[in-house]
Structure formats: C-alpha cells, structure tokens
Amino acid sequence: MKLIVAIVQDKDSQQLQTHLVKDGFRATKLPSTGGFLKAGNCTFLIGVEEEKIDDALTLIKKTCHTRSQYVTPTFLMPEAASSMTDPVEVQVGGATCFILPVDKFVRF
Template sequence: MKMIFAIVRKEDEGFVIERLNKEKISVTKLSSTGGFLRKGNATLMIGTEDEQVDTVLQIIKEECSRRQEVMMNPAYSAGTKGPVMGYAAPPVTIEVGGATVFIVNVEQFIKL
C-alpha cells in the first residue's frame, strides 16, 4: 500500500478529486499555501494499493497540466509597503499548474 501526497493548485483540486472519486479512489484534501506566487494550494492525501499508483499519477498529470497564465503585477516603489497607485508594471507571463507528488510506503493501514 502507498500514501500519495499531491500538492496541486487550488484551481485544479476539484478536477483531480472528481476523477479520483470516479475511479473509486478515496482522497482527503488539506488546504495549504506556499510556493513562488503564494497562491492557494491543496495537499491531497491519497491512500491506495500499489497497483493503482500509476492510475492516480495519470489522473494528477492530466488534471494539473502546466499552462501559461498572464499575471498583472502592481508596481512597487522602494520604501513603500504597498503598490503605487496609478502606475502598473507590465504584465508577466508565467507557467502555472503541475503538481508536486510524494509517494511513501504504508507499513500499516487501519480503518476504525
């Protein structure tokens, strides 16, 4: 048995959970934040049999594909604590999506 921890973007979590549930794979969601953009994430805890690991990984890969997104950054000036009103930095194209996945062996599983 394996425990899969998948850290995905908040925008992708629902699609992953729905697909896993269709395959009768249970998942527990933990809300989390972090990363470069400090955006909302979800950490999915998925306990599964060894034979289903490839299926889980394929679902995560399909639902969390990397894509380009345009981000509008407010302009900041040295010494200020917030954006400078009336000025805008140029939009930046960034790559979003994907997932960080950890797979660990489960020594014992007990459902109470």
C-alpha cells in the same frame, strides 16, 4: 501500500476530487498555500495499493494542467520594485507528487 501526496492548483482540485472518487480512490483534500506565488493550492493525501500507483498518477496528470499567469516582478523580488514594473509570465499549475511508503494502515 503507498501514500501519494499531490499538491495541485485550486483551479484543478474540484475536478481531480471528482475523478478520484469516480475511479474508486480514497483521498483527503487539504487547503494549502504555495510559497512562490502565495496562491491557493490543495494538497491531496491518497492511499493507494502499489499496483494502482500508476493509475492514480495518470489520473492526476490528465486532470491537473499547467497554465501561464502574469505577475509583477515586485511580487517575485521586492528589491526590484523601482527597476522593473512590467508583468512577467510564469508557468503555474500541474501537480507535484510525492510517493511515500506506508508502514501500517488502519481504518476505524
């Protein structure tokens, strides 16, 4: 068994949760905050049998999309406040996934 830790943008979290349940994956959804843009994320903890890892990752990839967002440079680099004031386009979203081994799994 493996544990997939998937960090996704809030905008994709509800749809991902719906698809995970529909496809029979058990997941725990935790609210989290990204460090770069200080934006809302959700972290999913998904217990998966080894033969279903690719199915889960495919589902995450199809559900979580990247998108462009404009931010002010002062948000990114406070020291640049006086020299740069135009918004900068950055790419956000998608999913970051970590796959970890599970030594033991117990359900009560």
